Amino acid sequence: MAKPHHQALYSAHLKRLLPLLILILGSSPLAGCVNVRPWERAILADPCMAVVPDPEEAKLEQHLFAYREGSAGGYGDTGGGCGCN
Template sequence: MKIFCLLSVLVLGGCANVQPWERGYLAKPEMAFDPNPATAAQMQHMYASKEAASGGYGVGGGGCGCN
């Protein structure tokens, strides 16, 4: 069984650009605020039907008889 290792270091000089293709940390799927838009919408819908507060995640988002 091979184990997985991640090694990272700052070494090379002379490159300042953040590339669009960069396998950078920000581009990793784990760094998305909402990994799945449908799941996020369903969670917000559930909370809105049980709690007085809602909103702040963006514009739109429909109303519903449940709240």
């Protein structure tokens, strides 16, 4: 027989996300601690420092991960958009 399936919107597993969400929202105290001046940002402007250095490669890979993982989200993806399940 199938194990009990609890489909409450805020299941215990989902609640595990809470600390990380609090971390995201609570990390704003970092803001203002550091001031990198415009003329000090040449290294940060290097393409390989970008969040997504190669958008086309990233799109292909998110597609691959979408049908090779039971997870979705976090990288701007939605976990849908094709019948590759």
